Each structure stands twice: as C-alpha cells, then as structure tokens.
Amino acid sequence: MIPLRTGVVRDIRIMVYAKVMRLPMSFFSEERKGDIIARMSGDVGGSGKLHYQLVGYVDEESRF
Numbered sequence: 001m002i003p004l005r006t007g008v009v010r011d012i013r014i015m016v017y018a019k020v021m022r023l024p025m026s027f028f029s030e031e032r033k034g035d036i037i038a039r040m041s042g043d044v045g046g047s048g049k050l051h052y053q054l055v056g057y058v059d060e061e062s063r064f
Helices: 002-022 025-030 033-062
Strands: none
Touching: 002 033
C-alpha cells in the first residue's frame, strides 16, 4: 500500500510543478514565495493523506 501512496503523491507533485511552470511571471511577483511553497506543500500533503485514507477504507470494506 505504501508504494501506491508514494506513487500518487509523486504524480500530484509532478502535476503541481507543471502547473507552476505554466504560470505567468506576474503571479510570482504578486505572491510571496514562502506562501506559494507552503500552499503547494500543504495541498500535496493533504491530497496524499486523503488518498491514503480512502485506499485504506476501500481495502477494509472489501474484506467483508
């Protein structure tokens, strides 16, 4: 189950990175860099945690 979670988190990080690379430079001059990094890190971590919980729930339910 751990490889599944890390794979999903890796994929989310890749998608977030690709999105950030497409943003206009004006976005980065208007936002504080620390805020951008904190937001990305928190969102990716939260998404990974949610996915892990959902997979665990589905796994438990499928055992019955």
